[in-house]
Protein backbone atom coordinates (compact mmCIF):
# COMPACT_ATOMS: atom_id res chain seq x y z
CA UNK A 1 0.00 0.00 0.00
CA UNK A 2 1.07 3.53 -0.75
CA UNK A 3 2.68 5.44 2.11
CA UNK A 4 -0.08 8.06 2.30
CA UNK A 5 -3.27 6.42 1.10
CA UNK A 6 -5.05 9.74 1.45
CA UNK A 7 -3.46 13.06 0.61
CA UNK A 8 -5.49 16.26 0.47
CA UNK A 9 -3.88 19.37 -0.80
CA UNK A 10 -5.46 22.81 -0.40
CA UNK A 11 -9.00 21.55 -0.84
CA UNK A 12 -11.85 24.08 -0.88
CA UNK A 13 -15.52 23.49 -1.61
CA UNK A 14 -18.51 25.80 -1.94
CA UNK A 15 -22.04 24.45 -2.46
CA UNK A 16 -24.24 25.72 -5.30
CA UNK A 17 -26.14 28.07 -2.97
CA UNK A 18 -22.90 29.80 -2.01
CA UNK A 19 -22.27 28.05 1.31
CA UNK A 20 -18.54 27.64 1.70
CA UNK A 21 -18.15 24.25 3.36
CA UNK A 22 -14.40 23.64 3.12
CA UNK A 23 -11.57 26.07 2.91
CA UNK A 24 -7.92 25.26 2.20
CA UNK A 25 -7.78 21.82 3.80
CA UNK A 26 -4.42 20.07 3.89
CA UNK A 27 -4.30 16.58 5.24
CA UNK A 28 -2.35 13.36 4.86
CA UNK A 29 -3.34 10.04 6.31
CA UNK A 30 -0.84 7.21 6.52
CA UNK A 31 -1.47 3.55 5.78
CA UNK A 32 -3.07 1.73 8.69
CA UNK A 33 -3.78 4.92 10.60
CA UNK A 34 -7.10 5.36 12.39
CA UNK A 35 -8.12 9.01 12.41
CA UNK A 36 -11.09 10.84 13.93
CA UNK A 37 -12.62 13.90 12.27
CA UNK A 38 -14.47 16.03 14.79
CA UNK A 39 -16.18 19.39 14.90
CA UNK A 40 -19.52 21.12 15.40
CA UNK A 41 -22.60 20.55 13.23
CA UNK A 42 -22.06 22.08 9.82
CA UNK A 43 -18.28 22.42 10.12
CA UNK A 44 -17.72 20.41 6.94
CA UNK A 45 -17.01 16.84 8.04
CA UNK A 46 -19.44 15.13 5.69
CA UNK A 47 -18.46 17.42 2.84
CA UNK A 48 -14.85 16.40 3.32
CA UNK A 49 -15.66 12.68 3.46
CA UNK A 50 -17.84 12.86 0.35
CA UNK A 51 -14.75 13.94 -1.54
CA UNK A 52 -12.87 10.77 -0.67
CA UNK A 53 -14.64 8.54 -3.11
CA UNK A 54 -15.52 11.19 -5.61
CA UNK A 55 -19.16 11.88 -4.76
CA UNK A 56 -18.07 15.50 -4.60
CA UNK A 57 -15.23 16.67 -6.84
CA UNK A 58 -12.67 19.15 -5.63
CA UNK A 59 -13.42 22.65 -6.89
CA UNK A 60 -10.03 23.88 -5.76
CA UNK A 61 -7.09 21.82 -4.61
CA UNK A 62 -6.17 18.18 -5.12
CA UNK A 63 -6.92 14.82 -3.61
CA UNK A 64 -4.82 11.73 -4.11
CA UNK A 65 -5.99 8.31 -3.01
CA UNK A 66 -3.26 5.70 -3.03
CA UNK A 67 -1.29 6.59 -6.12
CA UNK A 68 -4.33 7.94 -7.97
CA UNK A 69 -5.23 11.60 -8.32
CA UNK A 70 -8.98 12.06 -7.86
CA UNK A 71 -9.99 12.60 -11.46
CA UNK A 72 -12.75 11.07 -13.55
CA UNK A 73 -10.68 8.33 -15.15
CA UNK A 74 -9.57 6.95 -11.77
CA UNK A 75 -12.93 7.21 -10.05
CA UNK A 76 -13.88 3.57 -10.56
CA UNK A 77 -10.52 2.34 -9.28
CA UNK A 78 -10.68 4.63 -6.29
CA UNK A 79 -14.20 3.50 -5.41
CA UNK A 80 -12.96 -0.05 -5.36
CA UNK A 81 -10.65 0.63 -2.51
CA UNK A 82 -12.34 3.43 -0.58
CA UNK A 83 -15.42 2.25 1.27
CA UNK A 84 -17.61 5.12 2.44
CA UNK A 85 -20.39 4.63 4.98
CA UNK A 86 -22.82 7.56 4.68
CA UNK A 87 -24.03 9.55 7.66
CA UNK A 88 -27.61 8.71 6.74
CA UNK A 89 -28.13 5.01 5.93
CA UNK A 90 -31.16 5.94 3.82
CA UNK A 91 -28.72 7.53 1.37
CA UNK A 92 -26.86 4.25 1.16
CA UNK A 93 -29.40 1.44 1.25
CA UNK A 94 -31.27 1.13 -2.00
CA UNK A 95 -32.08 -2.53 -2.63
CA UNK A 96 -35.38 -4.21 -1.69
CA UNK A 97 -33.74 -6.61 0.77
CA UNK A 98 -30.83 -6.51 3.20
CA UNK A 99 -29.19 -9.42 1.41
CA UNK A 100 -29.33 -7.75 -1.99
CA UNK A 101 -27.91 -4.61 -0.49
CA UNK A 102 -24.98 -6.29 1.24
CA UNK A 103 -24.15 -8.51 -1.76
CA UNK A 104 -24.45 -5.69 -4.29
CA UNK A 105 -20.92 -4.32 -3.88
CA UNK A 106 -18.98 -7.60 -3.79
CA UNK A 107 -21.07 -9.00 -6.68
CA UNK A 108 -20.06 -5.98 -8.72
CA UNK A 109 -16.46 -6.80 -7.87
CA UNK A 110 -17.05 -10.25 -9.39
CA UNK A 111 -17.54 -12.30 -6.24
CA UNK A 112 -20.06 -15.13 -6.51
CA UNK A 113 -21.21 -18.46 -5.14
CA UNK A 114 -19.95 -19.74 -1.81
CA UNK A 115 -17.38 -16.99 -1.46
CA UNK A 116 -20.03 -14.31 -1.81
CA UNK A 117 -22.29 -16.11 0.64
CA UNK A 118 -19.56 -16.51 3.24
CA UNK A 119 -18.28 -12.99 3.00
CA UNK A 120 -21.72 -11.40 3.31
CA UNK A 121 -22.75 -13.69 6.17
CA UNK A 122 -19.54 -12.85 7.93
CA UNK A 123 -20.07 -9.08 7.51
CA UNK A 124 -23.65 -9.22 8.77
CA UNK A 125 -22.53 -11.19 11.82
CA UNK A 126 -19.67 -8.72 12.31
CA UNK A 127 -22.15 -5.88 12.79
CA UNK A 128 -24.33 -8.01 15.05
CA UNK A 129 -27.07 -8.93 12.57
CA UNK A 130 -28.12 -12.55 12.19
CA UNK A 131 -28.39 -13.21 8.42
CA UNK A 132 -31.15 -15.77 9.04
CA UNK A 133 -33.24 -13.08 10.58
CA UNK A 134 -32.32 -10.07 8.47
CA UNK A 135 -31.38 -11.21 4.94
CA UNK A 136 -34.91 -10.99 3.56
CA UNK A 137 -35.96 -7.86 5.43
CA UNK A 138 -36.66 -4.64 3.57
CA UNK A 139 -34.11 -2.03 4.70
CA UNK A 140 -36.86 0.62 4.70
CA UNK A 141 -38.56 -1.19 7.55
CA UNK A 142 -35.54 -1.50 9.80
CA UNK A 143 -34.85 0.64 12.83
CA UNK A 144 -32.28 3.42 12.55
CA UNK A 145 -29.57 1.40 14.27
CA UNK A 146 -30.30 -1.72 12.21
CA UNK A 147 -30.08 0.35 9.03
CA UNK A 148 -26.79 1.80 10.14
CA UNK A 149 -25.42 -1.68 10.77
CA UNK A 150 -26.58 -2.97 7.36
CA UNK A 151 -24.91 0.03 5.72
CA UNK A 152 -21.64 -0.75 7.51
CA UNK A 153 -21.90 -4.46 6.59
CA UNK A 154 -22.39 -3.57 2.93
CA UNK A 155 -19.24 -1.48 2.86
CA UNK A 156 -17.18 -4.05 4.79
CA UNK A 157 -18.31 -6.71 2.32
CA UNK A 158 -16.35 -4.90 -0.37
CA UNK A 159 -13.16 -5.29 1.70
CA UNK A 160 -11.98 -1.74 1.10
CA UNK A 161 -8.39 -0.84 1.85
CA UNK A 162 -9.57 2.50 3.20
CA UNK A 163 -12.66 2.68 5.35
CA UNK A 164 -14.37 6.06 5.68
CA UNK A 165 -17.23 6.30 8.16
CA UNK A 166 -19.54 9.26 8.73
CA UNK A 167 -20.97 9.16 12.25
CA UNK A 168 -20.92 5.37 12.46
CA UNK A 169 -22.26 5.17 16.02
CA UNK A 170 -24.87 7.94 15.79
CA UNK A 171 -27.83 5.55 15.90
CA UNK A 172 -26.35 2.62 17.75
CA UNK A 173 -27.38 1.48 21.21
CA UNK A 174 -24.56 1.33 23.77
CA UNK A 175 -23.80 -2.34 23.25
CA UNK A 176 -23.83 -2.16 19.45
CA UNK A 177 -21.61 0.89 19.72
CA UNK A 178 -19.16 -1.06 21.85
CA UNK A 179 -19.24 -3.99 19.39
CA UNK A 180 -18.56 -1.64 16.48
CA UNK A 181 -15.62 -0.08 18.31
CA UNK A 182 -14.13 -3.54 18.89
CA UNK A 183 -14.77 -4.49 15.26
CA UNK A 184 -13.07 -1.36 13.94
CA UNK A 185 -10.16 -1.91 16.31
CA UNK A 186 -9.59 -5.35 14.81
CA UNK A 187 -9.78 -4.20 11.19
CA UNK A 188 -6.31 -3.53 9.81
CA UNK A 189 -7.22 -1.07 7.06
CA UNK A 190 -6.76 2.70 7.11
CA UNK A 191 -9.77 4.31 8.79
CA UNK A 192 -11.10 7.84 8.84
CA UNK A 193 -14.26 8.53 10.81
CA UNK A 194 -16.30 11.67 11.37
CA UNK A 195 -17.81 11.52 14.82
CA UNK A 196 -19.45 13.47 17.61
CA UNK A 197 -18.62 10.53 19.87
CA UNK A 198 -15.44 11.90 21.37
CA UNK A 199 -15.06 8.89 23.64
CA UNK A 200 -14.99 6.70 20.55
CA UNK A 201 -12.28 8.93 19.11
CA UNK A 202 -10.31 8.66 22.33
CA UNK A 203 -10.77 4.92 22.51
CA UNK A 204 -10.02 4.09 18.91
CA UNK A 205 -8.20 6.79 16.99
CA UNK A 206 -4.50 7.58 17.19
CA UNK A 207 -5.02 10.99 15.69
CA UNK A 208 -7.81 13.54 15.76
CA UNK A 209 -8.50 16.31 13.29
CA UNK A 210 -10.66 19.26 14.30
CA UNK A 211 -12.66 21.17 11.70
CA UNK A 212 -14.27 24.50 12.44
CA UNK A 213 -16.23 26.52 9.87
CA UNK A 214 -14.67 24.54 7.05
CA UNK A 215 -11.13 24.97 8.24
CA UNK A 216 -8.78 22.46 9.76
CA UNK A 217 -7.94 24.13 13.06
CA UNK A 218 -5.99 21.41 14.80
CA UNK A 219 -4.68 17.91 14.41
CA UNK A 220 -2.62 15.76 16.72
CA UNK A 221 -2.61 12.74 19.00
CA UNK A 222 -6.21 12.22 20.14
CA UNK A 223 -5.42 12.18 23.85
CA UNK A 224 -3.74 15.54 23.49
CA UNK A 225 -6.29 17.24 21.23
CA UNK A 226 -9.26 16.10 23.30
CA UNK A 227 -7.84 17.10 26.66
CA UNK A 228 -7.61 20.83 25.95
CA UNK A 229 -10.92 22.04 27.34
CA UNK A 230 -10.43 25.69 26.40
CA UNK A 231 -9.61 24.83 22.82
CA UNK A 232 -12.53 22.39 22.60
CA UNK A 233 -14.98 24.98 23.91
CA UNK A 234 -13.77 27.51 21.35
CA UNK A 235 -14.83 25.05 18.66
CA UNK A 236 -18.15 23.97 20.16
CA UNK A 237 -16.78 20.71 21.48
CA UNK A 238 -16.63 19.26 24.97
CA UNK A 239 -14.26 17.07 26.87
CA UNK A 240 -14.85 13.35 26.31
CA UNK A 241 -16.87 11.89 29.20
CA UNK A 242 -13.96 9.76 30.28
CA UNK A 243 -11.95 12.96 30.84
CA UNK A 244 -14.70 14.88 32.59
CA UNK A 245 -15.83 12.05 34.88
CA UNK A 246 -13.85 13.30 37.90
CA UNK A 247 -16.04 16.44 37.84
CA UNK A 248 -19.36 14.67 37.95
CA UNK A 249 -19.54 13.06 41.35
CA UNK A 250 -21.70 10.04 40.58
CA UNK A 251 -22.05 9.14 44.26
CA UNK A 252 -23.88 12.42 44.89
CA UNK A 253 -26.39 11.99 42.09
CA UNK A 254 -29.01 9.91 43.96
CA UNK A 255 -29.15 12.45 46.79
CA UNK A 256 -29.76 15.32 44.36
CA UNK A 257 -32.29 13.28 42.44
CA UNK A 258 -34.19 12.49 45.63
CA UNK A 259 -34.30 16.09 46.82
CA UNK A 260 -35.61 17.09 43.39
CA UNK A 261 -38.69 14.86 43.74
CA UNK A 262 -41.91 16.72 44.41
CA UNK A 263 -42.96 16.37 48.04
CA UNK A 264 -46.22 14.52 48.84
Ligand SMILES: Nc1ncnc2c1ncn2[C@@H]1O[C@H](COP(=O)(O)OP(=O)(O)OP(=O)(O)O)[C@@H](O)[C@H]1O
Pocket residue numbers: 015016017019020021039040041042043044045046047048087
Ligand atom coordinates in the same frame (compact mmCIF):
# COMPACT_ATOMS: atom_id res chain seq x y z
N1 LIG B 1 -26.26 20.23 -0.41
C1 LIG B 1 -25.90 21.32 0.24
N2 LIG B 1 -26.18 22.54 -0.24
C2 LIG B 1 -25.80 23.66 0.42
N3 LIG B 1 -25.13 23.66 1.57
C3 LIG B 1 -24.84 22.46 2.11
C4 LIG B 1 -25.20 21.23 1.49
N4 LIG B 1 -24.77 20.22 2.26
C5 LIG B 1 -24.17 20.80 3.31
N5 LIG B 1 -24.20 22.15 3.22
C6 LIG B 1 -23.62 23.12 4.18
O1 LIG B 1 -22.22 22.92 4.19
C7 LIG B 1 -21.71 23.05 5.51
C8 LIG B 1 -21.01 21.78 5.92
O2 LIG B 1 -21.97 20.74 6.01
P1 LIG B 1 -21.56 19.27 6.39
O3 LIG B 1 -22.74 18.41 6.16
O4 LIG B 1 -20.31 18.92 5.69
O5 LIG B 1 -21.27 19.43 7.96
P2 LIG B 1 -20.96 18.32 9.06
O6 LIG B 1 -19.70 18.74 9.75
O7 LIG B 1 -20.97 16.97 8.43
O8 LIG B 1 -22.18 18.49 10.07
P3 LIG B 1 -22.94 17.40 11.00
O9 LIG B 1 -22.14 17.27 12.25
O10 LIG B 1 -24.27 18.06 11.27
O11 LIG B 1 -23.07 16.12 10.23
C9 LIG B 1 -22.92 23.44 6.38
O12 LIG B 1 -22.92 24.83 6.52
C10 LIG B 1 -24.10 22.96 5.58
O13 LIG B 1 -25.22 23.76 5.86
Ligand SMILES: [Mg+2]
Pocket residue numbers: 045046047087166194
Ligand atom coordinates in the same frame (compact mmCIF):
# COMPACT_ATOMS: atom_id res chain seq x y z
MG1 LIG C 1 -22.12 15.33 8.68
